[in-house]
Amino acid sequence: MSKNELRHRPKTKQRGALTSNGPDSSNWPYAHGRMDPYAKVIGISVLVITSALIGIFRYQQYLRDIVITPLDSPRIILDNSSSPDVNPEKFWGTYRPHTYFGMKSRHKTSPVFGLMWMIQLTNRMPPPLRHWCNQGDGLEGYIWQMHDGVSFGIQEIREKLYTVKTEFVKQAGGSHGGDWSARISFVPKDPSTPVVLSSFFYAALDGDNGKLEPVLVNNRLRSVRGSHEGLGDFELLLPKVESSGQKESYLVTYANQLDQLEDISIAGMGVEAWDSARTLPYFSLAGRRVPKDVPGPNYIVKQVTTTLPFTMEVVFQSASFADRQNQLSGNVFSSLLEQRKKEFNDRFEETFRLNEKEYSEREINFAKAALSNMLGGIGYFYGSSLVQSSYNREPVSYWEAPLYTAVPSRPFFPRGFLWDEGFHNLLISAWDQEISKDIIGHWMDLMNTEGWIPREQILGPEARKKVPSEFVVQRNTNANPPTFFLPLQRLIKNMIKSNKQEDKVYLTALYPRLKTWFNYYNTSQNGKLPFTYRWHGRDPTVTKQLNPLTLASGLDDYPRASHPTDEERHVDLRCWIAFAAGVMADIARTLGQDWQEYEATHKLLSDNKLLDKLHWSPKGQQLEKPKPPPNPKHPHNSFNMDMDKIRVVLSEPTLQFVNALGYVSLFPFLLRIVDVESPKLNYILRDITDPNKLWTDYGLRSISRSSKFYGRYNTEHDPPYWRGPIWINMNYLCLSALRHYSLLPGPYQDKAKSVYEDLRKNVVQNIIKEYERTGYIWENYHDKTGEGKGSHPFTGWSALVVLIMAEKY
Structure with a gap:
C-alpha cells in the first residue's frame, strides 16, 4: 500500500449500527439471543482500533522499506543490456580487478x-x-x-x-x-x-x-x-x-x-x-x-x-x-x-596527442599504463548492499543488482565508490564514451525512491570479504559528492554534436533519475539558513577524534566545525549543487524539458555576493591524555594510563568560520563559480602559489602549511589524510579551473596562465618520477618530498594525470 493511499483513503461510516425500536423488550437481544447493542459498540471500537493499528504498522513498515525501494522510473540498463545478444563485445572481460x-x-x-x-x-x-x-x-x-x-x-x-x-x-x-x-x-x-x-x-x-x-x-x-x-x-x-x-x-x-x-x-x-x-x-x-x-x-x-x-x-x-x-x-x-x-x-x-605535446616515449608509455590500469580495473559485480535508515533498527538488504564500474585501487579498494567513479569517468569517457555511459547507467539504476545511492558498493562475497564489518553498512542520511555531473557535462556536449538517436534515448532515460538525484541533495543536505548546505552523518558524540569525520564529503578528516550541528555551512557541498544545477539545465535544454528552474538555482548558488556573505572569511582544541581522577587509596591502579587520547575542549565553542585554508576553501574556484573579475580570484591565486600555504614542487597540498591542522593526527593512531598530502583529483580540478580562467579575458588572466603551467609541470613530473622509482601510481603524495603514499597501485583518480598531460579538462 502506498503512502498516498494511507493518507488519502476516504473514511467510511460503519454500517449495521444500533437501531433501537424503543423500550419494547422483544427488541432486546436478551429475549431472542441477538447481539447486545453495547457489545456491537465494543466490537466496532475493537475493529476501528485494530484497523488503526494495522494502518500504523503498515505505515511504519512503509517507512522502513523506503530505503530499499527502487525509484519508480524506467531503468537505464535493461535486464538484457549486458547479455551477449545485445552487447557481445563487452560480455567477457577482466572484470575481477581484485x-x-x-x-x-x-x-x-x-x-x-x-x-x-x-x-x-x-x-x-x-x-x-x-x-x-x-x-x-x-x-x-x-x-x-x-x-x-x-x-x-x-x-x-x-x-x-x-x-x-x-x-x-x-x-x-x-x-x-x-x-x-x-x-x-x-x-x-x-x-x-x-x-x-x-x-x-x-x-x-x-x-x-x-x-x-x-x-x-x-x-x-x-x-x-x-x-x-x-x-x-x-x-x-x-x-x-x-x-x-x-x-x-x-x-x-x-x-x-x-x-x-x-x-x-x-x-x-x-x-x-x-x-x-x-x-x-x-x-x-x-x-x-x-x-x-x-x-x-x-x-x-x-x-x-x-x-x-x-x-x-x-x-x-x-x-x-x-x-x-x-x-x-x-x-x-x-x-x-x-x-x-x-x-x-x-x-x-x-x-x-601526447606526441604532439613532445612527451618522450618513456612518458607516453607511462600514460598508456595509467589509462590501461584504469580500464583493466573495471569490474562487474552482482549482489546487494547492506543499508540502514533511521526507521530501521537493524541493517537491511538493498535489492540485488549488477554494477559495472571502475575501482579506485585493485588491492585496497576493489569495489565501486560513488564519488570516485565520477572522477574515473572523466578519463574513461575521453577514451570510450560507450563504456562511460554504461557505467553511469549502472550506477543511476541503484537509486532508491528517495534519490539516494549507497556511496560504497560492496556487492557479492568476494567484495564483502575485503571490507571490515564496521564499514559495510551504508546509511541513507549520508550523501557523497555528485561527481558524475563532471563527465556528464562533457558527454552531453558530445551527444549534442553527434545528434544520434541512441544518445537521445539514453538521456531521456537518464534525466528522470538525475532529477530525483539532484532533488535528494537539494533537500536532504540543506542547511539551517536559506541557500546553505551541510554534509550529514557527522557524529557529535565522538571523543577520540580531534574533529568528527565528514566521510560523506569524501574529504574524510579535512577539518570542519569542531562540534557538528545543523548550523554548519559547507561551501564544497554548496558548490557541488551549484555545478550540478548548471549541468541539469543543459540536459533539460537538450531534451526540450523545463530548464529555467535549474538555471535559476545555478545562478542563485553561483551569485558571488551571496557566496561571500555566507562563506567568505577575511580570522582551541588538542588531543591529550585525560588526567587521572584523584584516588589517594589506589594512586597507581585506579586509572589506565594506556587508554587512547580523547578530545579536550579548551574553550566554549562559538559559531565562526573554520580557520583551515585548503581544498574545501578552493571549491568556488575549483568549480569555476568565482567571477573572472572578482578580487577574490586574486586572493585565491595568491594563496595557491604561497609555499607556506598550498604550493609545493609536486602539486597543491590539501591544507595550508600554516594551519594548526596541518599534519595533525585526527585520532591518536590515524595519520593525516586530507591534512597535507597532495591529491590528484583536487589538483586536476584546480588545473581545470586555472585553464578556464587563463582563457577568459580579465585582470588575472596572465597570472592564472602562469600558475597553470607551473602546477601542471610539477604534478606530471612528480607522478612519473615516483612511478619509475617505486613501480606504482599512488593514492596521494607527500607534500614535502613528493613520495607516493597510501594504497598502491591507485589508478583511480590518480590516473587523471593522463588528462592533465593531454590538457583535456
Missing part, C-alpha cells in the same frame, strides 16, 4: 577463471600463494601496460626474482560473447639463479549455477568442460606446457562461495618429493576431492610446477562459435595481439 589476473562474463552468476602461483622449495611451509592483489605481497610493481577496456590487455607483474606477464585477447563469434585466450609467461630476472614455481589456473562456478567436468588424459588435466545458463556449453583448454622437469597435478572439488577459492586450494595440497632423492618437498594438488553431498564439482584447478622460464596458454571456447577458423592460440594469438596493440597505440595518440 585478482592479479581473472576473467568473467557480465552475467550475474558467471563462472570465473583465474591465475594463482607460488614459489616452491622455500623455507616457508606452505609458501605464500599469489591470487588476490595484496599490498602485503611486496611486489615491485604490477600494472596493465595496455588495455582497451574491451578486447585485449597486457599486464606486467614484477616479483623480486622474476616477472609474470599476462596477456589476453578476445575473438568475436557465436552467441555467447565468443572466445578468449590468455598467455602467461614467467621469466627469471637472473637466469643463473634457478627458480622453481607452480602456476595454477582454475575454473569455478558461482555455487551450483552450471556444471563443470574435468577431461583427463593419462591422469593429466587437459581441459575443463562446462555449461551455464548464460554461456551455454563451453570448454577451457589447458594445453601441455613445454618446459624442462615439469610436474603436473590438479584439484577437482567444490566451493560454497567464490571467496573461498584460495583457502580451498591450499587445503587441497599435499607434500610430494621434487627430486629423486626425496630430499626436496614441494606442494602439489591432491586430485579429486568432491564431497558426497553436493551435485558435482564446481571448482577445477590445474597446477604446473617447473623451473623458470616457462609460458602457458589457456583457451576458452564457446560451443556456440560454430564457424571458428582457427583456435586462438600460438601464432594466431600472437598475430591478433599485435593487431590489437597497433590499434591501441594509434587510438591513444589520436585521443590524447
Whole structure:
C-alpha cells in the first residue's frame, strides 16, 4: 500500500449500527439471543482500533522499506543490456580487478577463471600463494601496460626474482560473447639463479549455477568442460606446457562461495618429493576431492610446477562459435595481439596527442599504463548492499543488482565508490564514451525512491570479504559528492554534436533519475539558513577524534566545525549543487524539458555576493591524555594510563568560520563559480602559489602549511589524510579551473596562465618520477618530498594525470 493511499483513503461510516425500536423488550437481544447493542459498540471500537493499528504498522513498515525501494522510473540498463545478444563485445572481460589476473562474463552468476602461483622449495611451509592483489605481497610493481577496456590487455607483474606477464585477447563469434585466450609467461630476472614455481589456473562456478567436468588424459588435466545458463556449453583448454622437469597435478572439488577459492586450494595440497632423492618437498594438488553431498564439482584447478622460464596458454571456447577458423592460440594469438596493440597505440595518440605535446616515449608509455590500469580495473559485480535508515533498527538488504564500474585501487579498494567513479569517468569517457555511459547507467539504476545511492558498493562475497564489518553498512542520511555531473557535462556536449538517436534515448532515460538525484541533495543536505548546505552523518558524540569525520564529503578528516550541528555551512557541498544545477539545465535544454528552474538555482548558488556573505572569511582544541581522577587509596591502579587520547575542549565553542585554508576553501574556484573579475580570484591565486600555504614542487597540498591542522593526527593512531598530502583529483580540478580562467579575458588572466603551467609541470613530473622509482601510481603524495603514499597501485583518480598531460579538462 502506498503512502498516498494511507493518507488519502476516504473514511467510511460503519454500517449495521444500533437501531433501537424503543423500550419494547422483544427488541432486546436478551429475549431472542441477538447481539447486545453495547457489545456491537465494543466490537466496532475493537475493529476501528485494530484497523488503526494495522494502518500504523503498515505505515511504519512503509517507512522502513523506503530505503530499499527502487525509484519508480524506467531503468537505464535493461535486464538484457549486458547479455551477449545485445552487447557481445563487452560480455567477457577482466572484470575481477581484485585478482592479479581473472576473467568473467557480465552475467550475474558467471563462472570465473583465474591465475594463482607460488614459489616452491622455500623455507616457508606452505609458501605464500599469489591470487588476490595484496599490498602485503611486496611486489615491485604490477600494472596493465595496455588495455582497451574491451578486447585485449597486457599486464606486467614484477616479483623480486622474476616477472609474470599476462596477456589476453578476445575473438568475436557465436552467441555467447565468443572466445578468449590468455598467455602467461614467467621469466627469471637472473637466469643463473634457478627458480622453481607452480602456476595454477582454475575454473569455478558461482555455487551450483552450471556444471563443470574435468577431461583427463593419462591422469593429466587437459581441459575443463562446462555449461551455464548464460554461456551455454563451453570448454577451457589447458594445453601441455613445454618446459624442462615439469610436474603436473590438479584439484577437482567444490566451493560454497567464490571467496573461498584460495583457502580451498591450499587445503587441497599435499607434500610430494621434487627430486629423486626425496630430499626436496614441494606442494602439489591432491586430485579429486568432491564431497558426497553436493551435485558435482564446481571448482577445477590445474597446477604446473617447473623451473623458470616457462609460458602457458589457456583457451576458452564457446560451443556456440560454430564457424571458428582457427583456435586462438600460438601464432594466431600472437598475430591478433599485435593487431590489437597497433590499434591501441594509434587510438591513444589520436585521443590524447601526447606526441604532439613532445612527451618522450618513456612518458607516453607511462600514460598508456595509467589509462590501461584504469580500464583493466573495471569490474562487474552482482549482489546487494547492506543499508540502514533511521526507521530501521537493524541493517537491511538493498535489492540485488549488477554494477559495472571502475575501482579506485585493485588491492585496497576493489569495489565501486560513488564519488570516485565520477572522477574515473572523466578519463574513461575521453577514451570510450560507450563504456562511460554504461557505467553511469549502472550506477543511476541503484537509486532508491528517495534519490539516494549507497556511496560504497560492496556487492557479492568476494567484495564483502575485503571490507571490515564496521564499514559495510551504508546509511541513507549520508550523501557523497555528485561527481558524475563532471563527465556528464562533457558527454552531453558530445551527444549534442553527434545528434544520434541512441544518445537521445539514453538521456531521456537518464534525466528522470538525475532529477530525483539532484532533488535528494537539494533537500536532504540543506542547511539551517536559506541557500546553505551541510554534509550529514557527522557524529557529535565522538571523543577520540580531534574533529568528527565528514566521510560523506569524501574529504574524510579535512577539518570542519569542531562540534557538528545543523548550523554548519559547507561551501564544497554548496558548490557541488551549484555545478550540478548548471549541468541539469543543459540536459533539460537538450531534451526540450523545463530548464529555467535549474538555471535559476545555478545562478542563485553561483551569485558571488551571496557566496561571500555566507562563506567568505577575511580570522582551541588538542588531543591529550585525560588526567587521572584523584584516588589517594589506589594512586597507581585506579586509572589506565594506556587508554587512547580523547578530545579536550579548551574553550566554549562559538559559531565562526573554520580557520583551515585548503581544498574545501578552493571549491568556488575549483568549480569555476568565482567571477573572472572578482578580487577574490586574486586572493585565491595568491594563496595557491604561497609555499607556506598550498604550493609545493609536486602539486597543491590539501591544507595550508600554516594551519594548526596541518599534519595533525585526527585520532591518536590515524595519520593525516586530507591534512597535507597532495591529491590528484583536487589538483586536476584546480588545473581545470586555472585553464578556464587563463582563457577568459580579465585582470588575472596572465597570472592564472602562469600558475597553470607551473602546477601542471610539477604534478606530471612528480607522478612519473615516483612511478619509475617505486613501480606504482599512488593514492596521494607527500607534500614535502613528493613520495607516493597510501594504497598502491591507485589508478583511480590518480590516473587523471593522463588528462592533465593531454590538457583535456
